[in-house]
Structure formats: C-alpha cells, structure tokens
Amino acid sequence: MNVTEAIEARRSVKHYDTNHVMPEADLAELIRLTKLAPSSFNMQNYRILVVRDPETRQQIRAVAWDQPQVTDASVLFIMCADLTAHLANPSDYWSHAPEEVQNIIGPMIRPFYEGNDRLIRDEAMRSAALAGMTLMLAAKDMGYDSCPMIGFDAAKVAELINLPENYAIGFMIPVGKQSQPGWERGDRLTDNKVVTYDKF
Amino acid sequence: MNVTEAIEARRSVKHYDTNHVMPEADLAELIRLTKLAPSSFNMQNYRILVVRDPETRQQIRAVAWDQPQVTDASVLFIMCADLTAHLANPSDYWSHAPEEVQNIIGPMIRPFYEGNDRLIRDEAMRSAALAGMTLMLAAKDMGYDSCPMIGFDAAKVAELINLPENYAIGFMIPVGKQSQPGWERGDRLTDNKVVTYDKF
Numbered sequence: 479m480n481v482t483e484a485i486e487a488r489r490s491v492k493h494y495d496t497n498h499v500m501p502e503a504d505l506a507e508l509i510r511l512t513k514l515a516p517s518s519f520n521m522q523n524y525r526i527l528v529v530r531d532p533e534t535r536q537q538i539r540a541v542a543w544d545q546p547q548v549t550d551a552s553v554l555f556i557m558c559a560d561l562t563a564h565l566a567n568p569s570d571y572w573s574h575a576p577e578e579v580q581n582i583i584g585p586m587i588r589p590f591y592e593g594n595d596r597l598i599r600d601e602a603m604r605s606a607a608l609a610g611m612t613l614m615l616a617a618k619d620m621g622y623d624s625c626p627m628i629g630f631d632a633a634k635v636a637e638l639i640n641l642p643e644n645y646a647i648g649f650m651i652p653v654g655k656q657s658q659p660g661w662e663r664g665d666r667l668t669d670n671k672v673v674t675y676d677k678f
Numbered sequence: 679m680n681v682t683e684a685i686e687a688r689r690s691v692k693h694y695d696t697n698h699v700m701p702e703a704d705l706a707e708l709i710r711l712t713k714l715a716p717s718s719f720n721m722q723n724y725r726i727l728v729v730r731d732p733e734t735r736q737q738i739r740a741v742a743w744d745q746p747q748v749t750d751a752s753v754l755f756i757m758c759a760d761l762t763a764h765l766a767n768p769s770d771y772w773s774h775a776p777e778e779v780q781n782i783i784g785p786m787i788r789p790f791y792e793g794n795d796r797l798i799r800d801e802a803m804r805s806a807a808l809a810g811m812t813l814m815l816a817a818k819d820m821g822y823d824s825c826p827m828i829g830f831d832a833a834k835v836a837e838l839i840n841l842p843e844n845y846a847i848g849f850m851i852p853v854g855k856q857s858q859p860g861w862e863r864g865d866r867l868t869d870n871k872v873v874t875y876d877k878f
Contacts, residue, residue, distance in 0.1 A: 481819035484681045485711050485812055509873055511685050513866050515811065516826050520864040522872060531876040574864035599796070600803045601828070604849060607807030608826070611715065612685055615815060619681035626808070628718050628801070640878040649804060664720040664774035666713050672722060673709055676731045678840040 489660030491623035500552040511616040515609040523563030524609040527556040542630035551652030559602030564591040606648025689860030691823035700752040711816040715809040723763035724809040727756040742830035751852030759802030764791040806848025
C-alpha cells in the first residue's frame, strides 16, 4: 500500500476480531518501523509498552470509558516517553553525524532541556506522537487497523502499568483486525481555518 | 512508494536545491493528506503555517541557529496548534458519528479539557506531531525530503510569524528537493531500551 493510500485508508477503528493473535513477526516489524520515526537530537525518547495480558487490558478498559478496542484489538500499544532522555550519553544515539558535529551537538543536548519542564514535556508528547503516527501507518500497510486514544484516566493507567516516575504517557493505540469498519471520516475543516500563509 | 519504503527512506535532510519551487498542486496535495491525520475528538486543532516569503525565512533562520534548511528548502511548514480548539462547536467536525453518539460525545469535549492547561498543551503537541509525521511521509512519497526541527528560539519565531496568543508552535518542517543527502541514520537504541511488555 502506498503512503497516500495508507493515509487515506487509515480510520479510527473501535471493533476488532477478538480471536486474532498478532504473529510475533508482525509485532517485531511494527516495532522496527516505529523506531525509525524521528526524534529531537535522535534521542529516541519514545518508550513503547506492548500490552497483551488480558487481565491488564481489562483493567485499563475499566478506566478508559469501557471502550471495547482496549481489550478487543490484538495488541494495545501505550506510547510513552522518557522525560530524562536528554540526560543519557549522546554517544549512544549520535554516531550518525561526522565526529566534528558530534563534538558540537553532543554537549548542547542536556543544557537545551535542563530546567525547562515544559520543553521536556512537549518533547515527550512530540516523540510519542511521531512514533505513534509512524506505527499507525505501518500497521495499515500491514493489513491492520488502529485507534489513537486519549480517552482514559491517565493517572490510573500509569498505576496499572507501573509507569516509571520519569516517564509520561503520550497516548494509547490498540492495533488489530477490524470486525466492523470505523465511522465515515468526519468533516475536515476548510483550509482557511487550518492553513495560513507566511504570517498569522 | 509504499509505507515501509517511505519510513525507511525518510531522513532529516539539511541541504536543499534553492532553485526548486514547489508546484501549487504539490503543496495542495501535501496539505490535503496532512489534514487526514487523526486528532482527539477529531478537533483538527493543528494549524499549519506555510512560510514561503524569503525575508521571513531569513529572519527565522537567524533565530534557528543559522540552519540552512530554514531558508533553502522549497517550503517551510510551521506546525502549530490552537489551544482553544476544544471551545469550538463540535458540530463543525463531528458529523461522522451516528447522531446518538454525537449527542453523547459533543458535550463531553469542552469539560474534558477546560481548566487542564497541561492536557491542552499536550494535545497541541500531539496533534502537531501526528499531522507533521503524516506530512513528512506524504512528502517522501511525492519525491520530497524534510527535516523536523525544534532547534530555534520559539518566542522569537512566534513574534516573527505573529503567532496568535491562543496558538502554540509544535515544530518546524522544511520540505524540498535535497541537494545533499542526510547523514547516515543514527544508531537505534536496542529494543530492550525502548520496548517493554505488559507492565514496566
């Protein structure tokens, strides 16, 4: 499926075949492609929780407005991010640049974020979403549907999944084989409401 | 180009053909596809600034660590979001659901966000990134390269583009025809650093 077709065909699907089990090879491929999403300074601060345990899924559904896709999709991805990723050693993820660039950029990363809690949080949300969008389009290409979700009690989900204190939850993405299609695509706002040229 | 190829081939490209002018039809298609990205409650809270004016681009470059892609790419997209989108009338963007669902969900949107500044900001970053990732993969499919950027003085860019008070900047994406390829892809962190199963 080409990119245009995948973008057009992706819909938020809420009803899934509960008998479908995602093959390990498909899960590995989805994760491989998700990890190719960009992140600032290539920090790869996204953290992916793959929830398959039925009991945990049922507990999460109970704090997610009882939405069926939480338990019924083949896999529930919880897209998180590490709020302390900027403290890691840049040499772990900065080998792609010429050495002279590494020597300039590496020492810039920590001070760029340190003490700026809003920027750190923004970065968590950006990276979780860039990775999550990549995951949803890759899933569509592989014959799966998905449903990005923020309709849940984030504090209770954090407790259920033992979220580390230095992590934030971005959003959840159930992925599986649809049993019913999503709704018709909602109206798009007209371009003059969402697109502006040169300056606001 | 299929989705897997586009995800694999997308690199952050910093050097562009300064003579290339993006045809209006390509720009329109990029915007059409970007607008198919999902957003919470289908609020479509992303706002896309398309900067082509050379003087504005030069001013932005001056507060973006003098990075060449800001002026040299064919178009500079600044992915923003409206922090008050949850106050809009849901009937503008919620026509896709059955009427009984509209009647339940519509009134939920405003109270879900109101008074929760962090959630509102998170939503801005998520939507800008979901739309931006869609834009970058669509661009790759159409023969363009891109470079997601947060390395700029956001307050100064906000001033240069007359950012409305109720908008936030997510990140910038120069898009154009590369004159030099991006660096080799940086090392990926191993799965055991970014993927966890069932609970942390």
